[in-house]
């Protein structure tokens with residue numbers, strides 16, 4: 510079965526490939542990912558976080574709790590304005606760091622049936638989408654936060670590894 514990969518696992522740095530066949534396997538993967546996300550009490554998960562290099566993300570709209578699967582997602586418009594906010598990541602367990610994100614975004618994607626979608630999101634949902642789409646190109650919150658924050662987190666992770 511799948512497990513959530515954590516920082517240090519090289520798969521998190523890989524670039525995911527476009528999904529080209531919208532088949533039962535894809536729907537199954539999206540369903541599995543939603544279960545894994547909910548079990549881990551996350552609000553978003555990218556396929557690379559479970560070691561699958563496909564452009565697929567799942568998430569919940571934090572305002573409505575509605576679950577979504579987005580295939581081949583891409584941000585096509587974003588606000589110039591960026592706001593700082595605290596973010597965690599299931600692949601960087603136990604930490605939250607301050608990350609600047611566009612206040613609103615427009616995303617184009619497909620659903621698991623291959624039907625095109627256009628989603629306008631703001632505030633926390635926009636943050637979730639930007640975070641998950643970052644994963645598809647191997648980008649983590651540690652790359653987006655300040656150098657001090659990154660050093661702080663990596664030091665704790667190193668100390669934990671040495672202690673275990």
Ligand code: ZN
Nearest residue numbers: 597598599600
């Ligand atoms: Zn993440």
